[in-house]
Amino acid sequence: MKHNVIAVDLGASSGRIISSTLEDEKLELKEQFRFSNQPINITNSLYWDYLKIFQEIKYGLAIAQRDLEKIQSLSVDTWGVDYGFVGHDGNLLATPHSYRDTRVKKYEDDLHEISTPREMFNETGVQPSLINSNYQLFADMKLHPYLQDEISHIMFMPNLVEYFFSGKVSNEFTIASTSGLLDGKSRELSTETLDQLGLKKEWFGDISKGGKVLGNILPAIATEMHLDPDIQIINGIGHDTGAAVYSLPMKKDEAKNSAFISCGTWSIVGQQTDEPVITSDAYEAGLTNEGCIDGSNRLLKNITGLWIVQELQKEWSFKGEMVEFGEMVKEAEQANHIGSYINPNAACFSEPSDMEERIIEFLKQTNQTLPETRGELLLIVFESLALSYHQTIVELEKATNESIDTIYMFGGGTKNSLLVQLTANFCQTNVVIGPTEASVLGNVLSQYKTLGLIKNEDDRINILNNSFESKCVTPQNLNSINLDERTRDFENILHNYEVE
Structure with missing residues (x-):
């Protein structure tokens, strides 16, 4: 039996819809659709065009559906550190910034007065950097104090895109680990760090590990794009490098x-x-x-x-x-x-x-x-x-x-x-x-694992050895x-x- 899944692989310059077919412990990848994903400069600020990203993925899924007929699931992997704010009504409060945006520089010294770079590393195990989520979030809270009352959830980019398709809030471990918000020992959200930044733990929810089925694709999207309503949205491996390592x-x-x-x-x-x-x-x-x-x-x-x-x-x-x-x-x-x-x-x-x-x-x-x-x-x-x-x-x-x-x-x-x-x-x-397509491969392998088609490390390695030289x-x-x-x-x- 063939098992078809979709990897939504988003990079900082392009996005791709890649299908994977697993049959007889061998998988094949096929690029179904590719689109540009450049950050947009507006009034000297850099943002991700999330509306375009969402629409392009929907279009790519429609192409893949016609080619494959049956799609079991999809999962999203992206670059690290970036995120979006979701309000109490379920909608985004602001367009997500790109990690190359310069707003953070203004507040770097203020943050270092609260916690020095060495203290940050000792607490989180993450090297301090202006692109990290903790620096970005500190700047956002300083720039927009009203967010304290308006935020319902903060989701990292792959989980935010999965939210658009499933309506389910989630955050995944590999992508959260790039943020500078996790305790270096427990690998859970650091209460000390969140307090220093003025962030609430409940905004992030539980950090999931090992793969999780969020639910089926939203009916309105399935109807609009003529997609199988039973496509499952999987919170697999959110970080592209984390996915790539799983492909080895x-x-x-x-x-x-x-x-x-x-x-x-x-x-x-x-x-x-x-x-x-x-x-x-x-x-x-x-x-x-x-x-x-x-x-x-x-x-x-x-x-x-x-x-x-x-x-x-x-x-x-x-x-x-x-x-x-x-x-x-x-x-x-x-x-x-x-x-x-x-x-x-x-x-x-x-x-x-x-x-x-x-x-x-x-x-x-x-x-x-x-x-x-x-x-x-x-x-x-x-x-x-x-x-x-x-x-x-x-x-x-x-x-x-x-x-x-x-x-x-x-x-x-x-x-x-x-x-x-x-x-x-x-x-x-x-x-x-x-593999050249290591991130995509790790993405689809995490889906097969979550679906129960890969039961252990031997299964994963057998599939890799059968599929690639x-x-x-x-x-x-x-x-x-x-x-x-x-x-x-x-x-x-x-x-x-x-x-x-």
């Missing part, structure tokens, strides 16, 4: 000696742990703690990733040079190593436009050799990313007292064979290339280079250039 063919006993790298616009380097790691080593390294579907932990660091390369491509296209990513990799492979590096997390690389100029300026400021070709420029970026991964792996090993012998790498960046090989080389570790990239012989010297040179660049 890795058993629980392998996790302590394995790391993962989500390689895309952002690079997320991390490791699964039984409990949050809230130590001085973790804090000083910039590591943060987020949740997994089973209630365990992801210890990780966010690194500016292929955003830099994407901006270079866009910049060159404006100049009339259309350089495909495959061509970029070839040019970098043919280039000479010139011993220069950038710090991908430097503030100058977080902003759009003039990326090539920013790289050159960084190299000048750090007294490094300048590239003479486009290939050399790209090789600097790719080597710097791989060395950043290596540095974070070392920090993870120190924080957990566990050695890492395997890296699972997934996401669109795994199509960059040079970056994958550099990662294996610099980390001197086997790199297993996971894994490729292992091994480190090359590095006798021709001095890896210790490269690592030392890269770390000197990091220490000598302040990340704002």
